[in-house]
Amino acid sequence: METAVTPHSNYLTDGYTLKSWLLTRDHKRIGLLYLISVTGFFLLGAIFAGLIRAELLTPAGDLVSSDTYNRLFTMHGVVMVFFFLIPAIPSVLGNFLLPLMIGAKDLAFPRINLLSWYLYTIGGLFTLWALVTGGVDTGWTFYTPYSSAFSHSKVALVIVGIFINGFSSILTGLNFIVTVHKMRAPGMTWFRLPLFVWAHYATGLVMILGTPVIAITLVMVAAERLLGLGIFDPKLGGDPVLFQHLFWFYSHPAVYIMILPALGIMSELVAAFSRKAIFGYKFVAFSSLAIAVFGFLVWGHHMFVSSESVYSAMAFSLLSFLVAIPSAVKVFNWSATMYKGSISFEAPMLYVFGFIGLFLIGGLTGLFLAAIAVDIHVTDTYFVVAHFHYIMVGGTIMMFMGGLHYWWPKIFGKLYNEFWAKVAAVTIFLGFNLTFFPQFIVGYLGMPRRYHAYPPEFQLWNILSTAGATLLAVGYAMPAIYLAASLFRGKPAPANPWGAKGLEWETSSPPPTHNFETTPVVTEPPYNYGK
Amino acid sequence: MTDSRAQGPSVLQHHFDNLGQQFEASTLGMWLFLVTEILFFGGLFTAYMVYRMQYPEAFAEASHHLDIVLGGVNTAVLIGSSLTVVLAVRGAQLGRRNQQVLFLVLTILLGTAFLGIKAVEYGHKFADHLVPGPGFQFEGDAPHAQLFFSLYFVMTGLHAVHMIVGIGLMAVMAVWAWRGRFSQAYHTPVEISGLYWHFVDIVWIFLFPLLYLIDRHGMAK
Numbered sequence: 088m089e090t091a092v093t094p095h096s097n098y099l100t101d102g103y104t105l106k107s108w109l110l111t112r113d114h115k116r117i118g119l120l121y122l123i124s125v126t127g128f129f130l131l132g133a134i135f136a137g138l139i140r141a142e143l144l145t146p147a148g149d150l151v152s153s154d155t156y157n158r159l160f161t162m163h164g165v166v167m168v169f170f171f172l173i174p175a176i177p178s179v180l181g182n183f184l185l186p187l188m189i190g191a192k193d194l195a196f197p198r199i200n201l202l203s204w205y206l207y208t209i210g211g212l213f214t215l216w217a218l219v220t221g222g223v224d225t226g227w228t229f230y231t232p233y234s235s236a237f238s239h240s241k242v243a244l245v246i247v248g249i250f251i252n253g254f255s256s257i258l259t260g261l262n263f264i265v266t267v268h269k270m271r272a273p274g275m276t277w278f279r280l281p282l283f284v285w286a287h288y289a290t291g292l293v294m295i296l297g298t299p300v301i302a303i304t305l306v307m308v309a310a311e312r313l314l315g316l317g318i319f320d321p322k323l324g325g326d327p328v329l330f331q332h333l334f335w336f337y338s339h340p341a342v343y344i345m346i347l348p349a350l351g352i353m354s355e356l357v358a359a360f361s362r363k364a365i366f367g368y369k370f371v372a373f374s375s376l377a378i379a380v381f382g383f384l385v386w387g388h389h390m391f392v393s394s395e396s397v398y399s400a401m402a403f404s405l406l407s408f409l410v411a412i413p414s415a416v417k418v419f420n421w422s423a424t425m426y427k428g429s430i431s432f433e434a435p436m437l438y439v440f441g442f443i444g445l446f447l448i449g450g451l452t453g454l455f456l457a458a459i460a461v462d463i464h465v466t467d468t469y470f471v472v473a474h475f476h477y478i479m480v481g482g483t484i485m486m487f488m489g490g491l492h493y494w495w496p497k498i499f500g501k502l503y504n505e506f507w508a509k510v511a512a513v514t515i516f517l518g519f520n521l522t523f524f525p526q527f528i529v530g531y532l533g534m535p536r537r538y539h540a541y542p543p544e545f546q547l548w549n550i551l552s553t554a555g556a557t558l559l560a561v562g563y564a565m566p567a568i569y570l571a572a573s574l575f576r577g578k579p580a581p582a583n584p585w586g587a588k589g590l591e592w593e594t595s596s597p598p599p600t601h602n603f604e605t606t607p608v609v610t611e612p613p614y615n616y617g618k
Numbered sequence: 619m620t621d622s623r624a625q626g627p628s629v630l631q632h633h634f635d636n637l638g639q640q641f642e643a644s645t646l647g648m649w650l651f652l653v654t655e656i657l658f659f660g661g662l663f664t665a666y667m668v669y670r671m672q673y674p675e676a677f678a679e680a681s682h683h684l685d686i687v688l689g690g691v692n693t694a695v696l697i698g699s700s701l702t703v704v705l706a707v708r709g710a711q712l713g714r715r716n717q718q719v720l721f722l723v724l725t726i727l728l729g730t731a732f733l734g735i736k737a738v739e740y741g742h743k744f745a746d747h748l749v750p751g752p753g754f755q756f757e758g759d760a761p762h763a764q765l766f767f768s769l770y771f772v773m774t775g776l777h778a779v780h781m782i783v784g785i786g787l788m789a790v791m792a793v794w795a796w797r798g799r800f801s802q803a804y805h806t807p808v809e810i811s812g813l814y815w816h817f818v819d820i821v822w823i824f825l826f827p828l829l830y831l832i833d834r835h836g837m838a839k
Contacts, residue, residue, distance in 0.1 A: 191633065192632065192633035195647065196643075199647075261647060261650045261654070262647075265643050268646060269642055269646060295653060295654045295657075300660065300661045302658060303659070303660075306772070307662075307665070310772055314750075316750045316768035316772060317765060317768055318765070323764050323765055324669070324673060324762045325669075326668065326669075326672075329664075329665060333661055601632075601633075606635075
């Protein structure tokens with residue numbers, strides 16, 4: 088069965104049948120299955136976002152009814168959070184690259200990896216089913232008692248979908264952690280691991296420690312809704328605020344599931360396009376773990392106005408400020424890496440600069456929200472909406488795009504059109520800021536989130552935001568065209584088109600089925616760019 | 619796709635270098651999975667803790683309606699099953715096929731006995747109108763007793779689901795052991811199924827005192 092690997096044989100040519108894809112245990116093929124799925128969900132979530140922005144173009148609620156609007160923003164949140172942002176980078180790029188980067192033949196549990204994709208798909212189908220049979224209107228936060236006792240929408244179906252999808256996330260995280268511990272090539276010590284791997288290790292920890300809690304919380308909501316058990320129902324002495332505690336115990340760390348892998352990609356790109364070793368490698372590595380740990384201690388800052396005691400609010404506020412420290416360590420170290428580096432401005436590097444800008448604005452406004460007095464003023468306004476989009480969307484998608492461009496030649500063995508890639512990167516950056524910066528202002532002025540109508544004095548800001556969303560849509564459409572075109576008309580990519588360091592660049596593009604012809608032996612430190 | 623087992627009877631999967639690495643990876647994987655299970659049950663234990671501290675009298679009162687004899691017997695049954703699992707794993711380590719099969723079957727029987735006794739207890743709760751919902755009847759602080767029984771059913775129900783999964787796992791292990799799939803060199807599946815079984819036992823060791831033994835320590839007010 089084993090044939091000698093020639094340059095003509097790679098994981099893409101190893102079987103062309105549908106079965107060879109749907110039953111594959113190759114981490115690279117599973118990564119591509121995820122790429123197709125998350126792109127589909129991204130498109131769906133983006134359509135909801137487009138409808139929301141179209142409704143908000145005018146102050147009157149004239150395009151959709153308030154009931155439909157509730158369903159739109161709920162489905163936008165559910166699809167984007169659970170089915171795009173959380174799996175996007177780890178399940179696509181992490182899956183593809185983690186074994187390559189550490190010199191392994193595959194993840195530790197290839198069958199469980201495939202199972203993860205099926206769980207993700209089945210969870211997604213439940214959510215789509217809920218969507219076509221009427222949708223859900225609770226907000227992606229499912230606050231009780233509305234979700235458990237009053238809503239007439241398809242809450243239970245969506246909960247089942249998210250529950251199943253949660254196990255996909257747990258199994259991916261578990262697979263990553265075991266792989267990093269047990270599958271490293273000879274000489275690949277912990278402090279020779281690429282920072283992308285450190286970031287995914289930290290992400291895996293958050294996935295396995297946080298996700299089970301949202302799973303059991305949703306089981307309790309479902310038990311209350313379907314079986315009439317009263318756990319959060321105030322009529323039975325239950326406490327709806329307990330739901331908020333349990334929900335945010337996962338859902339705040341979930342933000343770090345989205346952003347940590349993006350921070351990992353940042354470290355790879357900054358080093359590669361500055362031709363310089365990462366400044367303060369160990370600090371960047373441990374700051375990922377610090378973010379993962381602090382991330383579990385700050386959930387109470389979502390509940391400053393939900394009857395939380397003053398003292399616990401103060402503690403949560405202080406802990407929330409602390410998250411800024413490891414985040415800032417990273418940004419300063421990237422800047423120091425670029426200092427006196429030989430910087431070049433290929434498309435992935437443009438995403439790096441875009442990321443730094445958006446992460447900075449998102450991070451600093453996070454400090455506003457960690458301050459109790461300011462937070463109470465802007466709770467449930469568009470200021471909060473703008474803040475979390477800057478981090479979750481600005482941060483995660485910028486790096487998903489940056490990473491996808493950087494590793495595209497490795498994944499498909501084709502070069503894309505550099506000119507259009509640069510145009511798209513700039514368009515996305517401008518479109519993003521035009522969409523979300525006005526929301527900071529209109530939120531600070533007092534526009535609440537989750538309403539389909541608003542006072543006329545806010546219209547100017549909403550027109551700007553909708554215009555930005557249009558530009559953003561153009562920016563996202565461009566890569567879909569030129570990346571797809573590169574598959575058919577792109578020039579063949581060499582093994583290492585960027586002249587970058589890292590084991591993934593030492594194998595051919597695309598890699599052979601078993602990743603390396605012979606197991607690599609690592610003898611040098613990471614990012615050994617000779618400067 | 620290339621399946622390594624198609625090349626022969628080897629139990630070493632293609633992406634591992636040797637059986638030792640495969641064993642370590644599988645064991646670490648199961649331990650991490652058990653960590654996620656702790657957090658899964660952890661949400662329920664948190665809810666229990668919060669409500670018990672808010673309504674201690676109602677919880678104590680409701681707890682007296684649980685059958686301490688059946689619960690105690692079930693605890694003994696489960697601890698016994700942990701012993702049989704250990705002996706099955708030991709049999710695998712020594713390469714004794716018959717010992718493995720015997721103790722795996724005993725484990726399955728004990729697990730089934732546990733579920734049977736649990737079903738009898740659930741039946742009594744239905745008969746006594748102690749199941750949360752419109753039919754719930756309780757002398758005393760009924761709403762908060764209902765909260766106790768909601769948690770009782772969710773926690774023990776979820777534990778029972780884990781028992782059913784465990785029995786399924788043990789049945790697969792028994793068949794594989796019967797067919798001689800395991801040897802002294804390779805018995806990873808038995809070991810990690812054993813880890814899972816012990817975990818499910820330990821959950822019950824916490825559930826039993828928390829649910830059945832409230833206010834039975836002789837220092838009641």
